[in-house]
Amino acid sequence: MKNKTFRIIIVVTAFAIGIGLVLILSLAGNKVRGPLEDLFSFAGQAVNSLEKNMIVDQRKNKRATKLQWVQGYLKNAARLKDPDKILLGAYDNNTNQSFESIIDLEDSLRTTFPLIHIYTAWGDKPEQKFPTLQVESIIELGSIPVITWEPWLTDFNQENHPELPPREKREKGGMNDVAKGLYDFYLISWARQAKKIKSSMLVRVGHEMNDPYRYPWGPHNNKPKEFIAAWQHIHEVFLQQGVDNVVWVWSPHPAYGMFKEFYPGDAFVDYVGSGVLNYGTAATWSKWWSFKEIFGNYYTQLAAFKKPIIISEFGSLAVGGDRSQWYAQALDSLKLNYPVVKSVIFFHYSDDRTTTQQPLNWILTDDRETLKAIRKGLVGLK
Secondary structure (H helix, E strand, O other): OHHHHHHHHHHHHHHHHHHHHHHHHHHOOHHHHHHHHHHHHHHHHHHHHHHHHHHHHHHHHHHHHHOHHHHHHHOOHHHHOOOOOOEEEEEEOOOOOOOHHHHHHHHHHOOOOOEEEEEEEOOOOHHHOOOHHHHHHHHHOOOEEEEEEEOOHHHOOOOOOOOOOOHHHOOOOHHHHHHOOOOHHHHHHHHHHHHHHOOOEEEEEOOOOOOOOOOOOOOOOOOHHHHHHHHHHHHHHHHHOOOOOEEEEEOOOHHHOOHHHHOOOHHHOOEEEEEEEEOOOOOOOOOOOOHHHHOHHHHHHHHOOOOOEEEEEEEEOOOOOOHHHHHHHHHHHHHHHOOOEEEEEEEEOOOEOOOOOOOEOOOOOOOHHHHHHHHHHHHHHO
16 A cells, blocks of 8 residues: 555656646746756656556566465575476566566466576677676566576687687687686686576576587587587586586477487486477478477487476467467477476567578567467466
8 A cells, every 4th residue: 555655646746747847848948948858858757767667566576476486496406407397487588678578478478487588698798797687687586597608709809818719710619619618717707606696597508509500609610529528618617616506408409410419418417408489481491380390209309318308499480370279289288298398488589580681570469369379278287
């Protein structure tokens, strides 16, 4: 009741200020109108921001309350490695300032995600350091952070790190350089920041390492044994720094095979990850693929590692088929056909330019039929 009263006071005060500024503007001459208009604009933005933050904060509090059961996983990484239920999550590209877009998606699906996924790259830029603020915000929301950590070696400044190969030579055999310790200055710093969090997190390193076309850490630049050596070295650096709150996700591309060749070993992997994205007919190289065709045909091979499986990118475009049916069939088949799957993370990207020249839209919140199908499917996962 106090919060509601306070909000009413804020809105009434803002309204009064607005009326006053309008009256002043109407009486003011042209010489002072510009500065006053700027002041009026600033005041309006400030009030809108305050009101918006208050609403979001209230939603955050309710959200964290719903996710009290997640605290057991946040406080115990060992428990997170063997969850007793399917953990749902989402990635949304509109989360640089806040995670309101994630909350909006939750509202649309009538659920609350125990996992929130973010992406970060290696490098010297401020946004390539350990994402402390984002991780802390996710934990404050009551969720577990999932971090896809991409080793873009060319993003390190040559002047700051003269010991590194020239930028144009870093990608070829780059994983071997990681294994030899050339990037330990970065790994150690990242590990120490992760340790400070003191809550569990999933870290997905160098995903789709078996894809020979897309990422520089792939087989066109590195032999499988070099990737394995790099992975094991990263793992060892974290152990040396006393990090015990990171759960490691190894995530090959399901379509390119060579799973055993790129597998770092049971002692270095906690989850096996897989992206399941149906591009439909959005690109010349794609067609409408079912969930079974994208993931199910490879499930036995992935499950053979005897690790829980996380579907780290789960989504379908709407071009080329029945999107609502795609999600319905995928979710309905999970428990019965794919019991090793312990996590599903929705891929909610409004401006995906990573694989095609034209941006792709994976957003669900404007698709009523698909939302309805997903809501029904999520009930079956409880």
